[in-house]
Amino acid sequence: xxxxxxxxxxxxxxxxxxxxxxxxxxxxxxxxxxxxxxxxxxxxxxxxxxxxxxxxxxxxxxxxxxxxxxxxxxxxxxxxxxxxxxxxxxxxxxxxxxxxxxxxxxxxxxxxxxxxxxxxxxxxxxxxxxxxxxxxxxxxxxxxxxxxxxxxxxxxxxxxxxxxxxxxxxxxxxxxxxxxxxxxxxxxxxxxxxxxxxxxxxxxxxxxxxxxxxxxxxxxxxxxxxxxxxxxxxxxxxxxxxxxxxxxxxxxxxxxxxxxxxxxxxxxxxxxxxxxxxxxxxxxxxxxxxxxxxxxxxxxxxxxxxxxxxxxxxxxxxxxxxxxxxxxxxxxxxxxxxxxxxxxxxxxxxxx
Numbered sequence: 001x002x003x004x005x006x007x008x009x010x011x012x013x014x015x016x017x018x019x020x021x022x023x024x025x026x027x028x029x030x031x032x033x034x035x036x037x038x039x040x041x042x043x044x045x046x047x048x049x050x051x052x053x054x055x056x057x058x059x060x061x062x063x064x065x066x067x068x069x070x071x072x073x074x075x076x077x078x079x080x081x082x083x084x085x086x087x088x089x090x091x092x093x094x095x096x097x098x099x100x101x102x103x104x105x106x107x108x109x110x111x112x113x114x115x116x117x118x119x120x121x122x123x124x125x126x127x128x129x130x131x132x133x134x135x136x137x138x139x140x141x142x143x144x145x146x147x148x149x150x151x152x153x154x155x156x157x158x159x160x161x162x163x164x165x166x167x168x169x170x171x172x173x174x175x176x177x178x179x180x181x182x183x184x185x186x187x188x189x190x191x192x193x194x195x196x197x198x199x200x201x202x203x204x205x206x207x208x209x210x211x212x213x214x215x216x217x218x219x220x221x222x223x224x225x226x227x228x229x230x231x232x233x234x235x236x237x238x239x240x241x242x243x244x245x246x247x248x249x250x251x252x253x254x255x256x257x258x259x260x261x262x263x264x265x266x267x268x269x270x271x272x273x274x275x276x277x278x279x280x281x282x283x284x285x286x287x288x289x290x291x292x293x294x295x296x297x298x299x300x301x302x303x304x305x306x307x308x309x310x311x312x313x314x315x316x317x318x319x320x321x322x323x324x325x326x327x328x329x330x331x332x333x334x335x336x337x338x339x340x341x342x343x344x345x346x347x348x349x350x351x352x
Contacts, residue, residue, distance in 0.1 A: 004082045009052050010051045010084035012132045012343045014336065015122045018063070019137025021097050022104050022111045023317025024327035026063025029137050030054065030066040033089050043161045047171075047341045051089040052082065054122055058224040066323045067105040079130045090310050094121055112143030119154065123161035126308040130140050133309040133339045134158075137332060138317045155303045156311060158159040161286060167202040168305035170285065171210045172314055173338065177271055178219070178278035180207035180304065191283045195226055195239050200247035200280070207278045210304040213342050219277040223260030224269050227284045230263045244282075268294075288314075297328045301337045302342075309342035311335040343345045 016032075019025025033053070053060065057075065064071045068350060073091040076082055082090065095117055101110035118136070125131045139154055153159040159168050171180045182203045183194045204221060211219040224230075225244060227237035244261040251258040263271070263279070268290035271279050279289035291299055292314070299314030313331030321327055 005219065011048050011084070011086070012258075012340075013050045013052050013130070014133045014135060014339055014343070015092075015125060015131045016051050016053045016089075016336070017118045017134065017136035018053075018059055019115070019138045019312075020317045021056075021059050021102060021114055022066060022106055022108060022322065023115035023138055023140060023319060024322055025137030025317065026055075026059050027066040027323070027325070028063075028313075028327050028329040028332050030060060030064035030069050030071060031067045031327075031329040032332050032336065033071060033073070034064075034067075035333075036084060037336045048085070049343065050086045051336075053089055054095065054118060054125075055090045055091070056095055057091060057093055058099060059097055059102075060091065062102075065325075067302055067325050078129075079125055079224050079265075079293075080108050082130070105319045107140055107143045107146070107319070109143065109146035112140065112145070112147030112149070113194075113255075115144055116149055116157075117146055120159055120161060123158060123308075127162060130132050132185075133311075133343050134334050135311050135332070135339045138313055138315060140317045141350060145194060146191050154312075158303055158306060158308075163305055164306050166305060167206065168303065169203060169206050171207050171302040171304040172291050173214075173289050173302065174299045174314075176277070177291075177294070178207055178211050179281060179291055180204075180210075180278070181284060181287050183207075183283045185284065188283065188285075192226070192239065194244055197243050197247045197250065200244060200282075201250050204247065204251040204256060204280050205254070206304045207252075207280060208258070210302055211278055213309070214338060215341055216277060218257060220275070221256065221258040221278045221280060222262050222276040223258055223280045224264045224282060224286060228263075228265070230261045288313045297330050298334055300338055301333055302338065309339050311339040320338075 075091050097114045123133045226239045231237045231240035232335040241260045301312050301314045
């Protein structure tokens with residue numbers, strides 16, 4: 001894929017993907033396109049963000065119908081045809097999804113295949129310097145695996161497609177509170193095997209740099225313990241003293257404002273009151289349960305460590321409410337806003 005000829009003068013571009021075609025993605029994308037989202041107020045008028053929707057036109061129209069809306073976006077068949085600056089969102093029609101394979105509210109390999117094609121297409125545009133950031137509606141990992149993906153999740157899929165070999169990880173944010181995790185999509189019984197300084201320190205670095213990229217220069221980070229009461233001085237486990245505290249001290253030596261380990265059952269309470277900007281957790285549910293209780297419909301997932309800013313709603317495909325017109329677009333709006341904030345104008349038009 002060749003570079004667009006006008007990358008040096010064009011507006012920043014943010015690709016918006018429809019997500020799993022059998023989930024709520026198409027309808028919440030349609031709602032966001034009609035309702036808009038609050039862009040970063042610190043951006044100058046010359047650094048506005050153009051939204052490039054990537055997907056099959058009929059699928060977006062179906063989503064609009066589900067939401068009781070109508071859309072009339074300008075269509076472009078090739079990325080090279082995109083204008084240097086647009087008056088509003090535009091649709092890039094490089095993907096197709098057969099209508100006879102559309103099964104709303106049900107997982108399918110066909111939907112997973114469409115999703116993988118969407119991710120590939122967006123990643124190729126990013127690598128070619130044609131788009132600068134990616135935001136996608138919710139996906140279904142089971143559908144992606146049924147379609148042949150061997151990756152743990154979409155983060156690792158993107159890392160592979162973008163040619164990123166360094167440490168990457170999911171970072172979640174809600175109402176200004178951030179969290180990352182040392183282990184992610186692995187069985188709970190395997191977590192303790194992966195709790196080491198070598199694995200904790202990169203997770204601390206990742207959330208530190210990701211929050212800084214969003215505009216906060218000196219984030220205050222809390223690191224959670226692994227065991228009840230953070231081990232209670234060794235009564236309930238030694239990981240806190242043996243590996244977590246040394247990892248925190250190593251981060252402090254790098255001028256990262258990290259402290260801990262803190263008892264996992266109270267650290268989010270303290271963070272929600274404003275004591276910390278971010279929390280590093282040891283495993284998936286330790287942070288995800290807390291964040292989703294704080295605001296399930298507003299949470300955002302950031303793919304930290306990639307060469308291109310990529311965000312998505314923290315919620316799933318919500319198969320149970322597909323087509324009912326009740327799906328909330330708030331998390332997608334927040335994901336778009338955050339991705340817009342993370343775009344670096346200096347890198348515009350440069351290959352990922």
